[in-house]
Amino acid sequence: MSNKFLSYQHIYRHNKKSGIKKWFYILLGIGVLLMFLxxxxxxxxxxxxxxxRQEQRPQQINTIIGGKVERWFVKEGDFVKKGDTLIQLSETKADYLDPKLLERTGKQIEAKEYSVLYYQGKITATENQIGALQSSLKSKLSQLQSKLLQARIKIKSDSAEMKAAENDWKIASLQYNRQKAMHDSGLVSLTQLESRNQVYQTSLARKISAENKYFASQQEISIIQFELNAVQQEYAEKISKAEGDKYGSLSMVATSQGDLAKLQNQYASYSIRNGMYYVMAPQSGQIIKAGTSGIGEVVKEGEMLVHIVPDQIxxxxxxxxxxxxxxxxxxxxxxxxxxxxxxxxxxxxxxxxxxxxxxxxxxxxxxxxxxxxxxxxxxxxxxxxxxxxxxxxxxxxxxxxxxxxxxxxxxxxxxxxxxxxxxxxxxxxxxxxx
Structure with missing residues (x-):
């Protein structure tokens, strides 16, 4: 009876073949195969x-010196090339406000260079003076030593002459004494005694004169030696004073050279600082994130101005x-x-x-x-x-x-x-x- 209804035939599939089992095994096989994929x-x-690379990453562009913003040459989003000017700063520190700072510092350097040259010239003159004093001392000493040698030769001659006069005096004294004894005995006349006495007095005078001459020669040697010592001391003082002046000049040269190096350092620093008023792009790229804005704003040393993103990355x-x-x-x-x-x-x-x-x-x-x-x-x-x-x-x-x-x-x-x-x-x- 139920077979007469078409819906019954579609729902209940009695005595009909089904493909579910076949498809189940097929899918199961495919699943097993997939497990081994x-x-x-x-x-x-x-x-x-x-x-x-670090240099290709976005970087900050900072100001090296502090200053006041005078002008912007770029805006955010602009593309710049390496070396393009980004911003212009002006000076705010009192030490650098002088517009002729470099010129005046250059004049100070020039004056200090002349000072060094002056002291170097003074050192040369002092060295020449020392050389002249040493030459004069050598000449003076040579003269005095020659004079001393002559005096020593003369004293030898005076010594020999004194000894000869002393021998003559001794002989004359002996002869006079014998003559006197003979006169007392009545063997010789008074005239002969007086003649012998005259010879004796002459030899005594010659002896005394020779002794005085000898002692005078000794005194002259002492005077020459004293003069020699005085000349050495005098020239030693002069040379020492000149050398003191020389070393004083050397000290001034060293001090001036130190001051000159300091001024040259300042001049180089001022010159470099003048070039830092314009901030340049370190590499090509795009400007982003301006850290400061406006005109007249003051920025500090090391403060970030803008970011730049390199274009070659x-x-x-x-x-x-x-x-x-x-x-x-x-x-x-x-x-x-x-x-x-x-x-x-x-x-x-x-x-x-x-x-x-x-x-x-x-x-x-x-x-x-x-x-x-x-x-x-x-x-x-x-x-x-x-x-x-x-x-x-x-x-x-x-x-x-x-x-x-x-x-x-x-x-x-x-x-x-x-x-x-x-x-x-x-x-x-x-x-x-x-």
Missing amino acids: PWTQNIRAKGKVTTL RYAVELYVKPVDLPLVSPGQEVRFLFDGFPAIVFSGWPDASYGTYAGIVSAIESEVSENGKFRVLIKEDSSFRKWPPELRMGTGANGIALLKNVPIWYELWRNINSFPPDYYHIVKTKEKK
């Missing part, structure tokens, strides 16, 4: 776009990896990226089947943990897979997928069910044969 283990980390990515995943990352390891703003289709375990991802290679791993409790990893571009987009900007967000070992899907499911970590391994680099 390869699956690339990976770990994920978030980061942002940066660069490997070799981009890299910095990722922050959890400490538990750090042993799984090593230099040279391949990493895939998803950049913010660039659409992509990602198959986590099949990186080759993903679309819109970019490749990189681990360049460096920092040994110190960052403030966020993670380790910073730097990744450079792997252009052999796909070039990174030129529209990238510093600070763009990046999601990194570090590719690990290839395992079967069943193993990956079993690992996740048991909360096991990915397999730990290192990339073995083989040396190329030359």
Whole structure:
């Protein structure tokens, strides 16, 4: 009776063949086959776009000297080239307000140079004076020594003459005494005695004259020696005074040279400072984030004026990896990226089947943990897979997928069910044969 209803025939399929079992086994077989397909283990980390080189990162442009803002030559967003003028400052310190500071400092340097030349000339003159005194002393000493030698020769002659006169006197004295005795005895006349007495008196006078001459010669030698000592002392004093003047001049030269070096240092500092009133761009790039504004605003030494983003950048990515995943990352390891703003289709375990991802290679791993409790990893571009987009900007967000070992899907499911970590391994680099 029920077979008469069409709805009954559609709902109840008694005595009809069903393909459910067949499809079940087919799907089961496909599922078993899928379990043996390869699956690339990976770990994920978030980061942002940066660069490997410090000079290519955004940097502050600071003022070296303090001053007042006179003029802006750029605005935020402008692109500048290396050496372009960014801002003009004027002086605010009282020590540098003189508009002729360099000129006056140069005159001080010139005057000090003349002072050094004067003292050097005085030193030369003093040295010449010392040389003249030494030559005069030598000549004077030579004259006195010659005179002393003559006096010594003369005293020898006077000594011999005195001895001869003394011998004559002794002989005359003996003859006079004998003559007197004979006169007393009446053997000779008074005239003969007087004649002998005259000879005696003459020899005595000659003896006394020879002695006086000898003592005078001795006195002359003493006078010459005294004069010799006096000349030596006189010239020693003059030479000492001249040498004192020389060393005084040398001291003044040293002091003046020190003052001159100090003035030259000041002049160089003033000259360099004058060149710092115009702040130049250290490299080509875009001006962002002006730290000061307006005209007439005073800035301090070292204060930030603007930021500049270099235009020539070799981009890299910095990722922050959890400490538990750090042993799984090593230099040279391949990493895939998803950049913010660039659409992509990602198959986590099949990186080759993903679309819109970019490749990189681990360049460096920092040994110190960052403030966020993670380790910073730097990744450079792997252009052999796909070039990174030129529209990238510093600070763009990046999601990194570090590719690990290839395992079967069943193993990956079993690992996740048991909360096991990915397999730990290192990339073995083989040396190329030359």
